[in-house]
Amino acid sequence: MALPGDNLLEVEDLRVSFATESGVAKVLDGVNLTIRPGEIMGLVGESGCGKTTLANAILGILARNARHEAGTIRFGGEDLLAMPRRRIEDEVRGRRITFIPQDPYGSFNPLFPIGTQTMEVMKWKSPHRAAGEGRGVAGFFSRYPRARRRSDAAAVSQMLRAVQIPDRDAAFVKLPHEFSGGQRQRLMIALALLPQPQLVIADEPTTALDVTIQVQILKLLKQLAKKSGVSVLFTTHDLGTAYEICDRITVMYAGQEVETAPVDDFFRRPHHPYTVRLLESLPRPGRELREIGGEIPGLISPPAGCRFHPRCARATDVCRAERPPVAALGGGHEVRCYHPIAEATPA
Amino acid sequence: MSDAPILQVDTLSRHFPVRNMLGWKTGAVRALDGVSFEVRSGETLGIVGESGCGKSTLGKALVGIHPPGGGRIVFEGKDITGQSANERRAVAPKLQYCYQDPGNSLDPRWTVRRSLAEPLVVHTALTPSDRNARIAKIMQQVGLPLTHLDLYPHELSGGQQRRVGLARILTLHPRLVVLDEPTSGLDVSVQASVLMLLRELQRAFSLTYLFISHDLSVVRMMCDRVAVMYLGRIVELAPTETLFAAAKHPYSQSLLSAIPDIGGRRVTDTFTLEGEPPDPARPPSGCRFRTRCPRAAPVCAETDPALRPITPAQSAACVFA
Incomplete structure (x- = not known):
């Protein structure tokens, strides 16, 4: 076909x-x-x-x-x-x-x-x-x-x-x-x-x-x-x-996809703040736990723009106004964020 | 952490009868079969x-939900096995059990305030105004806003329900808390905040935890010592670091090898354990793990290995350990 x-x-x-x-x-x-x-x-x-x-x-x-x-x-x-x-x-x-x-x-x-x-x-x-x-x-x-x-x-x-x-x-x-x-x-x-x-x-x-x-x-x-x-x-x-x-x-976060990547790249170099925080909240040896803080938004009146912005430390005005477009980072890695974490700690 | 045991459990057993259609007893599920261990004051013992x-039967037997069929439970130097309900009442506030699913264990028609007041009504002689003060204090300690006091359980998220479940217990100032799967069914981000809260509360109230879980990465993070159970027996008991570095029992080894190692080798490529646990009503002869054990030998079918010390800190129940 x-x-x-x-x-x-x-x-x-x-x-x-x-x-x-x-x-x-x-x-x-x-x-x-x-x-x-x-x-x-x-x-x-x-x-x-x-x-x-x-x-x-x-x-x-x-x-x-x-x-x-x-x-x-x-x-x-x-x-x-x-x-x-x-x-x-x-x-x-x-x-x-x-x-x-x-x-x-x-x-x-x-x-x-x-x-x-x-x-x-x-x-x-x-x-x-x-x-x-x-x-x-x-x-x-x-x-x-x-x-x-x-x-x-x-x-x-x-x-x-x-x-x-x-x-x-x-x-x-x-x-x-x-x-x-x-x-x-x-x-x-x-x-x-x-x-x-x-x-x-x-x-x-x-x-x-x-x-x-x-x-x-x-x-x-x-x-x-x-x-x-x-x-x-x-x-x-x-x-x-x-x-x-x-x-x-x-x-996915609150009804929208935020990051897509091949598996090894995903765990080695996560770029979206939500993905990074999610990985940090996994209990793993030799690492301190970190909670994301805040709660998942309600879907009846979700936050405008990027839905993660109320919990995101990097959020700016543009995040509150409009959903970020897809940014292709090469190698099939795509992220929807205005302020992606460039060099995240490798997982 | 002091070395004085707060709880000593000696050859505890609990069998549940298996009945046929006519109600005749045809066998028994040996949910607990001669379990012995000690919990030291201030530590977190993982199960x-x-x-x-x-x-879970172990946790419930300890707090008297399932009366044990045999063996002894000594709490703070006092034998609490076979106590009458009245005698038990004196111990109950100090030895508390936190249910697996607070969503179902909280009364759906009671507000959070009423659920939190109940243990105080039962176990203390506080006046209503003192009770309210105590409830307000515990709400703040478990990180819930006071406005949530008038909500019903279904209006709370899973993480918040767990916080209420914990608050309910901690308001009695227990010494030992049995936590039955405190994070099962929670998302990782919520799990992280519940785990952090549990640690904080342990410090604030100088609690001893018996931490029952199937999630080994959580246990590794939370516990000082770990007991590994298989079909009603403890097969290995060791300090957490020792167990994760050098488990002696083949079952513990298999269990550890099933933990996903993100960034490392795929567990699905290396994992070898076959089969499923046998029916607890008909355990195999000899060592109970022998039907799945990669090292099983004829001797395993004949001898039933007891839990014996390998080093002063680590014990295992395997003839090859």
Whole structure:
């Protein structure tokens, strides 16, 4: 497929707001994000910064009270926001873009065995399913062609082995609660990769797990993603996790992206004051903790200009007036700040 | 920090029964299985381990939320195991427990003021005006504005809720505080300010902390000594610096190797521990870690290694340590 500018996904100036009881919350306010084919893109930010909203917007599963104000999400050259719903359901969501949820405990139906749930996904989202299959009469009876079922089942076995659940038949008859959290997350990874997508959106997939299991899952996800060449959008609030798995990182603050850089450059030479303060608030040996000070602004009436300015020591009048433009610093490092920290302490 | 132990715990155990559909007891989860250690006055002792290792049960057993099934707890030289509720009341203000999730442990229909007043009503004989003075003082010490006194828990941010949770405990002037995952679920920037507050309060109130956490980088920053737990047992106990420099137990070593080292090597490239912790209702024979241990040998299935001193300061429960 021809990909303009070599990007698989381009989010441009996306604005999404939510109507709430106390007013309109501008949760995404001009977000830009790109994902190249085959890369693991980290979307880092604190809770409430809009990273989950962005992930949901790409998947087209925003809540009812959400409103798309402006901007585009171009995936493989096409604007997802302008695509007919039917096509999104048929070709994109769950097929070319899949999802790994944060909570492996609540994401399976507790009443059905894993096998039923896996084959249900394959029935509709298998890469071998023809585009129009299952419409009309066949759709009414919701038929699963036998030949495809057999080949899909073989693909499932192979994928389960890849996520280190070797015995498919034993796994298929078990209910979700019979698996540990780590195993359930392995199953989720399998389900996300089975449709052979181009992009997997992983929303904090390791937050609910123990440290040793967390590393195992990260290792698995990284290895499988690199092997199959799929792109991953990995949202996390944990900079350590992002360092482990990502190729590039975008930091979001209060609904806007503030800095984007390749991972090593990001940790060695952070330029945005928020990124620097965020790195300083990580507990690390031989360093004093520093808090950022102040609180994350409310999104109903956010500060004008750069949204970080009320907490920023370097803020001047221009920061209060207008959002800084993107400054390219070379090597793919981009920062949105009028007064970037030139020589930050290396991380 | 003085060397006098403020708390001595001796072979503490707590088993939870496993029942079948008819309510018959078919087994037991050994959440705590013979745990012994000492906490010195003024220190911060870290308890680390993965979920299900019994670290929260330990904290709850100490303050009497889960009465221990066996063993002894000696607090300030007095045996407090098996005390009646009345006797306990004298100890309670000095030995306090800070809940993991203050968002859920604060009464949603009580204002902050009322939540803060409750412990004073229960444990002190202060007049209402003295109570208010005390509440105002503690609010200032935990860094909350007095205007927040009339707010409800849902109107506070996660970091502020933790501050209220702490204020509630500290207003009784405890000697030992059990902090159960004090920073879990917080963003790093909020976590940093909560950790700084905890240190400040420790100095101001000369507190002793039992710091329960699964986050090793936080433990490294906060604790003087660390106990590593696995399936209801302490497998290693050592001063923080010693543990991070030279852990003796293979489980501690694996746990340490899972900490992301930003700027260094990727942990995902070097980490080797396989598998998940076994079911605590059916622990393996011998050493409980042997099913995942990279150094396991036949002897590990037969002998159950006890926690023994390797050096005067460091002890580990491994036959190879």
